[in-house]
Amino acid sequence: MRRFSIRWREAIILGSLMLLAGCQSSSSVTPHRDYVLEKSRQAQGADQRIRFLVIHYTAEDFHTALNTLTDEHVSAHYLIPAQPPIVNGQPVAWQLVPESMRAWHAGESGWRGRTNINDTSIGIELENKGFTQRLLERQFYPYPALQVALVTSLSRDIVRRYQIQPQDVVAHSDIAPQRKEDPGPLFPWQQLAEKGVGAWPQAWRVKAFLHGRDPQQSVPMAGLLDKLARYGYPVTQDMTPRQQRRVVAAFQMHFRQRDYRGNPDAESEAIADALLQQYPSAAN
Numbered sequence: 001m002r003r004f005s006i007r008w009r010e011a012i013i014l015g016s017l018m019l020l021a022g023c024q025s026s027s028s029v030t031p032h033r034d035y036v037l038e039k040s041r042q043a044q045g046a047d048q049r050i051r052f053l054v055i056h057y058t059a060e061d062f063h064t065a066l067n068t069l070t071d072e073h074v075s076a077h078y079l080i081p082a083q084p085p086i087v088n089g090q091p092v093a094w095q096l097v098p099e100s101m102r103a104w105h106a107g108e109s110g111w112r113g114r115t116n117i118n119d120t121s122i123g124i125e126l127e128n129k130g131f132t133q134r135l136l137e138r139q140f141y142p143y144p145a146l147q148v149a150l151v152t153s154l155s156r157d158i159v160r161r162y163q164i165q166p167q168d169v170v171a172h173s174d175i176a177p178q179r180k181e182d183p184g185p186l187f188p189w190q191q192l193a194e195k196g197v198g199a200w201p202q203a204w205r206v207k208a209f210l211h212g213r214d215p216q217q218s219v220p221m222a223g224l225l226d227k228l229a230r231y232g233y234p235v236t237q238d239m240t241p242r243q244q245r246r247v248v249a250a251f252q253m254h255f256r257q258r259d260y261r262g263n264p265d266a267e268s269e270a271i272a273d274a275l276l277q278q279y280p281s282a283a284n
């Protein structure tokens with residue numbers, strides 16, 4: 001009888017608390033140590049803080065990269081080994097920073113009019129040696145199939161959770177073309193796009209925009225840069241010709257990987273036109 005009455009009293013107290021908070025159900029009231037939060041009304045004027053997914057290579061072996069990415073200077077949300085170990089039949093990725101926190105992977109950067117991309121992105125580092133300089137040529141290293149499969153599934157989850165637009169899945173070199181080459185021209189962007197991660201131009205559109213021109217035919221740099229800027233690349237009016245070529249090269253490393261010398265040519269322009277048509281620039 002006594003136990004029953006205590007429960008009854010508790011029910012009355014809870015009921016009056018709910019009345020006090022003006023809520024309809026107890027689940028919208030969250031008690032904290034010194035206060036209570038009422039969450040029954042949620043605003044519509046809000047969106048995801050995370051807008052971009054940035055892909056990198058480490059240019060270091062896994063253990064060196066793990067040390068670098070866990071010291072106090074730089075970090076990334078995820079690190080994927082070249083040969084991911086298998087646990088319970090599944091490949092393993094390392095999470096180094098919770099997604100709710102900012103990781104320090106992008107540095108000075110810009111995309112689609114935004115700067116400091118660390119604030120608004122998730123960063124994934126892939127173990128990859130980067131490149132070896134051979135005379136005038138850089139020889140990049142390929143990404144093993146299991147590593148690609150793992151970055152694809154992880155990215156697909158991230159893109160879905162934050163509703164990241166295809167054109168906002170980017171290379172470090174896209175958002176910092178003056179400083180960075182990673183993840184390089186051997187990263188399989190097309191393969192990822194076919195699995196629903198990131199953008200890729202449709203071949204028939206590129207062909208249509210080429211209008212029968214020789215793909216290598218030169219086009220005015222200013223016109224091409226204008227299109228790349230509209231797509232998202234950080235382009236400024238005061239760039240030197242060398243800096244302009246770096247932006248074009250970054251674009252080519254992503255979307256025209258067999259030739260990324262930075263020449264402004266008809267094929268690059270047609271690819272940019274196709275991308276702009278496929279992914280109309282939504283408010284971001």
Ligand SMILES: [Zn+2]
Nearest residue numbers: 056057172182
């Ligand atoms: Zn990077």
